Amino acid sequence: MKYFFVALAALALMAAVPAHGQDAKAKEVIEKAQKKMSRLKTLKASFTLKVIGKDGRAMNTEKGSFLLKGDQYHITLPQQEIICDGKTVWTYLKDAAEVQVSNNNTSEQTLSPTKLFTNFYDKGYSYRYVASRKVAGKTCDVIELTPAKAGEFKRAELAFEKSGAIAGASVFDKNGNQYQYAVNAFTANPAIPETAFRFDAKAHPKAEVVDLR
Numbered sequence: 001m002k003y004f005f006v007a008l009a010a011l012a013l014m015a016a017v018p019a020h021g022q023d024a025k026a027k028e029v030i031e032k033a034q035k036k037m038s039r040l041k042t043l044k045a046s047f048t049l050k051v052i053g054k055d056g057r058a059m060n061t062e063k064g065s066f067l068l069k070g071d072q073y074h075i076t077l078p079q080q081e082i083i084c085d086g087k088t089v090w091t092y093l094k095d096a097a098e099v100q101v102s103n104n105n106t107s108e109q110t111l112s113p114t115k116l117f118t119n120f121y122d123k124g125y126s127y128r129y130v131a132s133r134k135v136a137g138k139t140c141d142v143i144e145l146t147p148a149k150a151g152e153f154k155r156a157e158l159a160f161e162k163s164g165a166i167a168g169a170s171v172f173d174k175n176g177n178q179y180q181y182a183v184n185a186f187t188a189n190p191a192i193p194e195t196a197f198r199f200d201a202k203a204h205p206k207a208e209v210v211d212l213r
Contacts, residue, residue, distance in 0.1 A: 025129035029141045032164035042069045044187040049077075054176025063184070071104075072197035083199050090199035092207065099199060102212040135159040135167045136182055 046065040053059050064077040071086040081092040084104050091100040130142040140159040147153065154174050159167040168182040201207070 023128040026127045026143045029129065029143055029160055029164075030127070033160050033166065034164075036164040040188055042067070042189050042192050044068075044190045044192070046184045048182045048184055050180040050182075052178040052180065059177075067192050067196055069192050069197065072194075074196050083197060085197045088213075092199065092204065096208075097204070097206050098208045098210060099201075099204065100210045100212055101199075130157060133159065138167055140167045 044065070044067050046063065048061065048063050050058055051060040062078050064075065066076065067074040071084070073082075073084050075082040079094050081090075081094075083090045083092070087104055089102045089104050091102070092098075093100070126148065127143050127145045130144050133140055133142050135142075138161050140161055143158045143160070145156045145158060147155075154172045156172065157170045159169065161167050165186065166183055168180070170181070171179040173179070201209075
């Protein structure tokens with residue numbers, strides 16, 4: 001799931017992205033997206049994920065959705081759900097009927113949804129403008145994000161509509177695989193109940209609990 005978290009950060013970007021010493025055109029695009037995202041208190045989005053192998057062949061395609069409110073999130077994929085209330089993370093594996101419980105460690109070097117509204121770009125990442133490109137039939141500006149140190153991904157490309165809205169992202173790992181995300185729908189500031197950010201044990205009475213804390 002680490003690449004999913006990377007792409008979530010790419011798909012929604014941040015409300016505050018320092019751009020000191022970065023590509024001027026990339027800074028312009030990011031600031032427009034930044035202005036749009038800064039008005040969000042909650043968000044809801046659906047996406048399509050396509051995994052492409054280093055040989056260029058599609059390995060898997062699936063659809064998912066996520067909810068975000070501050071440091072809380074709820075990710076839904078066909079085979080699993082990942083839920084966080086800001087302190088605890090529940091990973092529910094549907095086929096195994098198992099829920100793994102862990103602490104939400106914001107200091108880890110993963111790009112979790114909780115970092116969507118932070119300035120991590122200024123801490124170990126660089127970005128540059130790539131090109132204007134058609135993404136899902138829309139003309140988009142593409143920005144390349146590269147980590148300064150070797151880690152969870154080699155590079156990522158973020159695609160923004162001219163309005164500043166995110167259109168999609170591609171994450172490239174060290175093995176040559178590519179994870180393509182396309183935003184199918186995006187709702188700004190929807191009403192989301194707090195119960196959406198807690199695992200409902202009553203709804204899954206047969207789920208085995210594996211406490212990793």
